[in-house]
Amino acid sequence: MELRIGIIGIGNIGSAHAGAIYNGQVKGAVLSALCDISEKRVRELEKTYKDVPIYKDYIKMLDSGLVNAVIIATPHYLHPEMAEAAIERGINTLTEKPVGVYTKGILPLCKKAEEKGVLFAIMLNQRTNKLFSVAKEIIEDGKIGKILSSHYEVTNWYRTEEYYQSANWRGSWRGEGGGVLINQAPHNLDLWCWLCGVPKRVKSVCREGAYHNIEVEDDAIIYAEYENGAKGTFITSTGIENGKNRLEIIGEKGKILLEGGRLTLSEGEAITTYLDEEYNGHLNILNNFASAIRKEAELISPAVCGLDSLRVSNGAYLSSWKGDWVDLPLNEDEFLSYLQRKIENGKQICLEGKDSDTCGTYLSRWGTSW
Numbered sequence: 001m002e003l004r005i006g007i008i009g010i011g012n013i014g015s016a017h018a019g020a021i022y023n024g025q026v027k028g029a030v031l032s033a034l035c036d037i038s039e040k041r042v043r044e045l046e047k048t049y050k051d052v053p054i055y056k057d058y059i060k061m062l063d064s065g066l067v068n069a070v071i072i073a074t075p076h077y078l079h080p081e082m083a084e085a086a087i088e089r090g091i092n093t094l095t096e097k098p099v100g101v102y103t104k105g106i107l108p109l110c111k112k113a114e115e116k117g118v119l120f121a122i123m124l125n126q127r128t129n130k131l132f133s134v135a136k137e138i139i140e141d142g143k144i145g146k147i148l149s150s151h152y153e154v155t156n157w158y159r160t161e162e163y164y165q166s167a168n169w170r171g172s173w174r175g176e177g178g179g180v181l182i183n184q185a186p187h188n189l190d191l192w193c194w195l196c197g198v199p200k201r202v203k204s205v206c207r208e209g210a211y212h213n214i215e216v217e218d219d220a221i222i223y224a225e226y227e228n229g230a231k232g233t234f235i236t237s238t239g240i241e242n243g244k245n246r247l248e249i250i251g252e253k254g255k256i257l258l259e260g261g262r263l264t265l266s267e268g269e270a271i272t273t274y275l276d277e278e279y280n281g282h283l284n285i286l287n288n289f290a291s292a293i294r295k296e297a298e299l300i301s302p303a304v305c306g307l308d309s310l311r312v313s314n315g316a317y318l319s320s321w322k323g324d325w326v327d328l329p330l331n332e333d334e335f336l337s338y339l340q341r342k343i344e345n346g347k348q349i350c351l352e353g354k355d356s357d358t359c360g361t362y363l364s365r366w367g368t369s370w
């Protein structure tokens with residue numbers, strides 16, 4: 001089956017996906033249509049992709065009959081409604097992370113995809129990093145025993161002030177629905193949940209505009225408790241220039257440390273070390289999506305997996321706003337009413353009507369950075 005892929009949102013990441021598919025890097029897939037609402041972007045695309053139909057209205061693209069799979073690479077709030085429109089039409093859908101800004105409505109959407117018999121996946125590219133796959137295997141093989149605690153510090157998501165001004169939707173509650181927890185850290189929150197499970201409750205401090213002139217958080221600390229009594233901490237920030245990426249998981253029989261492109265497994269006196277390998281997580285997920293549609297592989301990251309990290313980040317916001325513990329899965333309506341208030345009271349610092357510059361290739365800052 002030939003996969004005819006359409007992409008909605010041809011900005012930073014959408015242009016990289018477009019280039020990869022157009023250049024034949026996704027087996028059995030062709031770039032069949034592109035869509036962006038920006039006039040400037042459409043003009044640029046017409047020059048680069050002379051033989052690919054370009055739309056300004058994504059519904060028209062979905063209805064064109066040209067695509068049997070779609071990638072959604074627009075600002076976060078739009079992901080669920082665009083996914084729903086594609087799924088309704090029986091079109092296989094791969095959404096960029098996060099799966100949405102809030103959890104309400106996501107599970108029914110995943111169920112709808114099942115009913116329609118289409119795949120609904122999410123771009124959790126860092127799941128294909130070798131060391132995280134090794135960690136998953138070690139835990140599932142019971143080598144470290146029951147997990148007692150985990151500590152994940154990922155403070156190397158440094159972003160400049162210019163980054164937040166590079167598109168009008170960034171850095172505001174109305175445009176983005178959050179900061180580092182909803183934009184950069186979903187990858188790490190996903191890996192944390194994938195390896196250690198989803199916490200049963202969280203308490204957090206999310207500092208809004210701590211380092212940048214933005215209304216959302218650019219610094220967060222989450223304390224988590226799990227059903228089995230385990231504890232965990234998660235620290236992230238976009239304001240630290242020399243931050244780090246360090247995950248330690250301690251079990252009853254051993255422990256795992258991932259840091260500096262190296263995984264160290266300690267089981268009593270025995271120590272085993274694994275080294276990271278170069279990888280392109282985005283291409284891995286795109287190829288897995290295509291293989292799974294051809295029924296040659298299982299999805300690495302079905303969209304329902306995007307709910308785990310979203311539950312934790314939504315829970316962390318609510319906890320920080322209320323100054324209290326939040327049980328997971330959280331009360332979705334309560335979260336939405338708090339979010340609505342943040343949107344209404346937002347300062348709207350971000351510039352209006354500014355398009356970000358596209359790069360057309362995958363940036364190293366989107367991969368696993370040690």
Ligand SMILES: NC(=O)c1ccc[n+]([C@@H]2O[C@H](COP(=O)([O-])OP(=O)(O)OC[C@H]3O[C@@H](n4cnc5c(N)ncnc54)[C@H](O)[C@@H]3O)[C@@H](O)[C@H]2O)c1
Pocket residue numbers: 008009010011012013014035036037038041056058073074075076078096097098123125167183356357366367
């Ligand atoms: N997986 C990753 O590593 C990764 C990396 C970067 C971005 N992302 C995600 O991808 C999404 C986009 O991020 P970005 O940095 O590319 O943003 P961007 O601002 O560079 O691009 C977004 C594009 O969407 C277009 N758009 C907005 N509304 C639209 C609509 N209604 N119809 C069609 N097009 C529309 C904009 O004109 C813009 O060109 C975000 O959700 C982000 O979290 C993921």
